[in-house]
Amino acid sequence: MSGRVWWRAVLTALVLFAAAPFAWAIIASLTPGAVLGGAPALWPRNPTLEHYRALFAVRSFWLPIRNSLVVAGTTTVLCVSAGALAAYALARLEMRGKRAILAVILAVTMFPQIAIVSPLYMLLRAMHLIDSYPGLILPYVTFAMPLAVWLLVGFFRQLPRDLEEQAMVDGASRWQVMRRVVLPLSAPGLATTAILTFIYCWNEFLFALSFTLGPERQTVPVAIALFRGQYQIPWGEILAAAILATAPVAIVVLAFQRRIVQGLTAGAVKG
Amino acid sequence: MARVVLEHVHKSYPNGFVAARDVSLDIEDGELLVLVGPSGSGKSTVLRMIAGLEKVTSGRILIGDRDVTELPPQARDVAMVFQSYALYPHLTVRENLGFGLAVRRQPPAIIKERVEAAAESLGLTAMLNRKPAQLSGGQRQRVALGRAIVRDPLAFLFDEPLSNLDAQLRSDTRTELARLHLRLKATMVYVTHDQVEAMTLGTRVAVMHEGVLQQVAPPMTLYREPANLFVAGFIGSPGMNFVRGTVRRADGCMFEGSALSLPLSPLDGEAAGDVALGVRPQALSLVPSGNDAPWRGTVFLVEALGSEQIVHLAAGDVKDLVVVVPAEQRVAIGDEVGIHVPANAVHLFDVRTGMRLGA
Numbered sequence: 001m002s003g004r005v006w007w008r009a010v011l012t013a014l015v016l017f018a019a020a021p022f023a024w025a026i027i028a029s030l031t032p033g034a035v036l037g038g039a040p041a042l043w044p045r046n047p048t049l050e051h052y053r054a055l056f057a058v059r060s061f062w063l064p065i066r067n068s069l070v071v072a073g074t075t076t077v078l079c080v081s082a083g084a085l086a087a088y089a090l091a092r093l094e095m096r097g098k099r100a101i102l103a104v105i106l107a108v109t110m111f112p113q114i115a116i117v118s119p120l121y122m123l124l125r126a127m128h129l130i131d132s133y134p135g136l137i138l139p140y141v142t143f144a145m146p147l148a149v150w151l152l153v154g155f156f157r158q159l160p161r162d163l164e165e166q167a168m169v170d171g172a173s174r175w176q177v178m179r180r181v182v183l184p185l186s187a188p189g190l191a192t193t194a195i196l197t198f199i200y201c202w203n204e205f206l207f208a209l210s211f212t213l214g215p216e217r218q219t220v221p222v223a224i225a226l227f228r229g230q231y232q233i234p235w236g237e238i239l240a241a242a243i244l245a246t247a248p249v250a251i252v253v254l255a256f257q258r259r260i261v262q263g264l265t266a267g268a269v270k271g
Numbered sequence: 272m273a274r275v276v277l278e279h280v281h282k283s284y285p286n287g288f289v290a291a292r293d294v295s296l297d298i299e300d301g302e303l304l305v306l307v308g309p310s311g312s313g314k315s316t317v318l319r320m321i322a323g324l325e326k327v328t329s330g331r332i333l334i335g336d337r338d339v340t341e342l343p344p345q346a347r348d349v350a351m352v353f354q355s356y357a358l359y360p361h362l363t364v365r366e367n368l369g370f371g372l373a374v375r376r377q378p379p380a381i382i383k384e385r386v387e388a389a390a391e392s393l394g395l396t397a398m399l400n401r402k403p404a405q406l407s408g409g410q411r412q413r414v415a416l417g418r419a420i421v422r423d424p425l426a427f428l429f430d431e432p433l434s435n436l437d438a439q440l441r442s443d444t445r446t447e448l449a450r451l452h453l454r455l456k457a458t459m460v461y462v463t464h465d466q467v468e469a470m471t472l473g474t475r476v477a478v479m480h481e482g483v484l485q486q487v488a489p490p491m492t493l494y495r496e497p498a499n500l501f502v503a504g505f506i507g508s509p510g511m512n513f514v515r516g517t518v519r520r521a522d523g524c525m526f527e528g529s530a531l532s533l534p535l536s537p538l539d540g541e542a543a544g545d546v547a548l549g550v551r552p553q554a555l556s557l558v559p560s561g562n563d564a565p566w567r568g569t570v571f572l573v574e575a576l577g578s579e580q581i582v583h584l585a586a587g588d589v590k591d592l593v594v595v596v597p598a599e600q601r602v603a604i605g606d607e608v609g610i611h612v613p614a615n616a617v618h619l620f621d622v623r624t625g626m627r628l629g630a
Binding site: 163165167170172173181 | 322323324343344345347348349350351353355357359360361370371374375418422428
């Protein structure tokens with residue numbers, strides 16, 4: 001009994017520790033700018049939406065949101081669809097050098113972003129892709145694809161082989177096996193992969209900063225970073241923007257929470 | 272329906288393991304052939320090669336006189352029932368049953384008609400809209416069966432379809448399968464390690480061991496005239512008793528073990544050297560000691576099964592000689608008894624080759 005109490009106490013402390021900065025950000029984003037510098041409060045005094053209004057009225061914050069949605073959305077669709085095909089082949093088909101291919105795919109992610117940002121810039125400039133959507137999507141796909149492939153190979157390997165063999169004997173082509181059996185059964189895996197890929201792209205900063213030139217193509221993290229002026233830092237607006245950028249992802253993750261957990265732990269226990 | 276022929280089929284894996292060695296089988300149209308053997312004997316591999324799920328290393332496979340050796344499973348038009356049933360968990364029973372027709376782009380009206388007919392015959396009509404997770408083990412098994420029937424394939428392949436069922440259900444489903452075969456008159460290949468299934472279901476039974484076909488024969492022939500030591504020991508329960516010895520041919524034939532000997536009916540051919548004498552526990556009987564029975568032994572264990580008793584004796588150099596006696600015969604541990612051995616119930620095998628000697 002005392003073990004349970006202990007456990008709850010530790011959990012509560014951990015949750016408070018993790019959630020406190022978010023709570024503070026939400027409170028501060030609702031606090032009028034004039035009193036922001038004062039002592040932190042547990043509840044906003046004279047709550048106001050002025051920072052949120054300013055985001056859209058003054059700073060056209062819908063532009064970076066649109067850019068982020070386009071870039072992250074396209075990257076996610078590309079990664080999951082192409083990644084699923086590659087992963088299925090790597091998980092199931094008999095071919096030479098499977099391990100080597102998987103190793104090379106993983107190796108792609110081992111280069112620190114900062115090390116390749118200059119060569120990538122030259123490359124994209126030569127392709128006239130600087131300050132364009134493809135100019136961000138291309139590097140994102142390169143970086144997110146290995147994660148997608150590795151996750152999906154894991155999911156596909158856990159599917160019972162019997163089902164696919166049964167489908168083949170039943171007369172289904174490889175393509176039909178994929179579409180009618182493998183994909184529906186790996187929906188949790190696909191959802192997990194999609195969400196992780198989306199989050200990666202949604203939060204990415206360095207490439208987005210380096211390969212865009214102006215607000216027309218800047219994504220949310222870059223836009224937020226550029227809020228600060230020479231003489232002042234608009235904390236209220238920065239926090240409001242941060243909340244707006246985090247909320248959609250948080251809501252999606254919470255909505256799919258059970259599926260993601262299922263996906264991440266699938267195969268850990270039988271049944 | 273079609274004939275299924277395997278010609279000198281050989282299967283070896285890159286690591287050198289040989290799963291099937293020169294397997295030749297001619298499964299007639301409408302026959303139910305049971306492939307039986309201990310685990311690792313290669314029986315499942317042979318079935319999977321017929322289905323096209325494993326490539327043959329050499330040899331040919333024909334289904335209905337068409338060479339399918341190089342064809343993928345999709346093009347072979349056979350149906351398979353897996354041990355795990357392999358029901359599609361995201362599809363309803365109706366969709367599971369109709370899957371094979373749907374991927375072949377049959378018209379929905381035909382799919383509906385055939386699915387419902389199959390469901391009716393298997394008592395699944397009330398479950399058509401359920402998912403596999405909502406079915407009991409026996410119902411899942413029937414769905415797997417129904418999925419094969421709906422297709423009306425050239426041949427049915429069964430890979431240990433009953434081994435996940437409990438004893439009562441297994442015996443019911445075995446009967447159902449036997450009736451299904453009578454009704455459909457379809458070519459079926461049935462893999463099992465259970466000799467009761469093999470004996471009761473098979474038109475013929477093929478015994479496999481270490482990738483080699485040992486004997487292919489009707490069940491009673493396997494039981495009465497096992498071709499070699501392996502088949503003799505594998506078929507029958509409890510297993511056959513074996514006594515090592517030699518055959519001497521002076522004044523009639525005589526089997527001489529180190530402690531147990533037996534006069535034999537005259538043998539054809541040159542049965543010489545070391546032999547194993549095999550005799551089924553059901554063929555032996557126990558008589559009071561002092562009788563002129565050829566062997567004597569001491570009872571050390573009695574298993575009463577209700578309908579009969581299984582008696583274990585120490586007899587000469589045989590540490591565990593098994594005799595099945597009627598339930599009403601009085602036998603007690605420690606009894607010294609005579610063992611009667613009918614001359615016509617004796618099998619002789621060459622110890623070196625394992626092959627049966629004589630008729």
